[in-house]
Amino acid sequence: MDAALEQIGPRLRAARRSSGLTLDELAERAGMSPSTLSRLESGKRQAALELLLPLTRELGIRIDDLLPPAPADPRVHRRVQRRDGMVIAPLTLEQAPVRAFKIVHPPRVEAPPSGVHDGYEWLYVLSGRVRLVLDDREHVVEQGEAAEFDTRTPHSMSATADGPAEVLSIFSPAGERIHTHGEVEPA
Structure with a gap:
């Protein structure tokens, strides 16, 4: 599995916890079962767009927030x-x-x-x-x-x-x- 996709579950869990919601509360607000949300957070279920959209809406975040940032250019481009x-x-x-x-x-x-x-x-x-x-x-x-x-x-x-x-x-x-x-x- 792609390393970026593997980070979606833990980032989703962190976003839920930082918003102060329980697994059951977020699942109910997003219209899914707590077991589906639990499997998403643990990486046991593939993160599909139709599942992520209601979750990110309820958490007040963007789907991009669940992905790791693009690696920065490590090269130094400063003037002599x-x-x-x-x-x-x-x-x-x-x-x-x-x-x-x-x-x-x-x-x-x-x-x-x-x-x-x-x-x-x-x-x-x-x-x-x-x-x-x-x-x-x-x-x-x-x-x-x-x-x-x-x-x-x-x-x-x-x-x-x-x-x-x-x-x-x-x-x-x-x-x-x-x-x-x-x-x-x-x-």
Whole structure:
């Protein structure tokens, strides 16, 4: 049996229960026997349109509400951004609870000013070398290395002077706004 059809019975039962109706009450209102409704809810009877229409009418729902939603497109279709010489490619959907980006940092002789904001950040260096300044202490994160830090600690990140650095960065939504759209609060 189709997986979507298998979900009709449990969804029908859930809708009935959330409306506060007993099996007998809904069956009577919909003009069918309680055993027919019970078999529908348990999946032992095929869900035919002539049975579902009166039930959905009584429950105040649509037949579509008994079917699982269509799977969302998992592909990320967000625009690459350019800011302060960086190329920022989103790797997660905009509504994702955690935001991931591939960021290419241009080479810099000096570290940018440090800033602070709420959240945590995790980064992984794909290529090049990253200068990570945390609380005025400089760390060089090499290709293949990762770092994690509390972004309430004054911090800045840039490629070293010897070339660009390509990084995977993961942020909370607040961290994404700061790092990909605006400036961090100066430390």
